[in-house]
Amino acid sequence: MIKGNSWTLKLSAGFGFLFLYAPIIALIVYSFNKSQLVTVWGGWSLKWYGELFQNEQIMNAAWVSLKIALISATLAAVLGTLAGFVLSRMRKFRGKTILSGWVTAPLVMPEVITGLSLLLLFVALENMFGWPAGRGTMTIVIAHTTFCLAYVAVVVQSRLASLDETLEEAAMDLGAKPTSLFFLITLPLITPAILSGWLLSFTLSLDDLVIASFVSGPGNSTLPMVIFSKVRLGVTPEINALATLMILAVSIAVIAAIVIMRRQNRFQGP
Numbered sequence: 001m002i003k004g005n006s007w008t009l010k011l012s013a014g015f016g017f018l019f020l021y022a023p024i025i026a027l028i029v030y031s032f033n034k035s036q037l038v039t040v041w042g043g044w045s046l047k048w049y050g051e052l053f054q055n056e057q058i059m060n061a062a063w064v065s066l067k068i069a070l071i072s073a074t075l076a077a078v079l080g081t082l083a084g085f086v087l088s089r090m091r092k093f094r095g096k097t098i099l100s101g102w103v104t105a106p107l108v109m110p111e112v113i114t115g116l117s118l119l120l121l122f123v124a125l126e127n128m129f130g131w132p133a134g135r136g137t138m139t140i141v142i143a144h145t146t147f148c149l150a151y152v153a154v155v156v157q158s159r160l161a162s163l164d165e166t167l168e169e170a171a172m173d174l175g176a177k178p179t180s181l182f183f184l185i186t187l188p189l190i191t192p193a194i195l196s197g198w199l200l201s202f203t204l205s206l207d208d209l210v211i212a213s214f215v216s217g218p219g220n221s222t223l224p225m226v227i228f229s230k231v232r233l234g235v236t237p238e239i240n241a242l243a244t245l246m247i248l249a250v251s252i253a254v255i256a257a258i259v260i261m262r263r264q265n266r267f268q269g270p
Helices: 006-030 047-053 056-089 096-108 111-129 137-161 165-173 178-207 210-215 223-231 237-268
Strands: none
Touching: 006 237, 047 237, 056 096, 056 137, 056 178, 056 223, 056 237, 096 137, 111 137, 111 210, 137 178, 137 210, 165 178, 178 223, 178 237, 210 223, 223 237
8 A cells, every 4th residue: 555655655745845945945046146136047156145244234143143042042951951851750749730831831822922021021120120221132042042941841851751761760779869860861861852952942043033023122133133124125145145054054053963863872772
């Protein structure tokens, strides 16, 4: 039955991949377009990459987004790992259901509601305590960490749920303390999940537009905000070049993560 329909599956998969990746391939090709019109081919050229690196507004926004994404993803990985570990390994305690709901709420909450809620929170905190003083990089980092840790917690919790607990029980039988058990046994086993959560958080933070628009201030525009403001006036070849570089960076990060996880699985296999 499967062999008879193999050509149908291959055809469906081919159309699916074509639908997903054809626009990306076209964008990459047109980033090397010499013409100033993005829909008219004028020959191969690296002109717009040079123009991109000379655009201070885009470069500053790219640096701000990269810095925010790195910090937010790291904080989300740490906090999300702790939250996932508590929800998966800790016994029933008062408020566990509420904690689980709070952790997973950003997954289903509309970004507009999340951004507006965080904006009102920051304004109230500033009026009461004088912190944070205005909106800027710190408020964006807090906002991105808030919704990114939910993704890390879900990934880590799923990994812990499928983990063989006999390994941890054997370590405890041999006299391992809880701290040593976590850092020597549990943490290496869930490292692929933490790394996956970190990459997902980094991508979400780098890509976020709605929440950052609510909690950012003057002089702290992220790259998606700058791109959105420029695209509203028309797509320029510089945007194609920027998108190509972002695709390249994400591809390298994903390939590196896959290589690291495969090496770790080979090491753990024996």
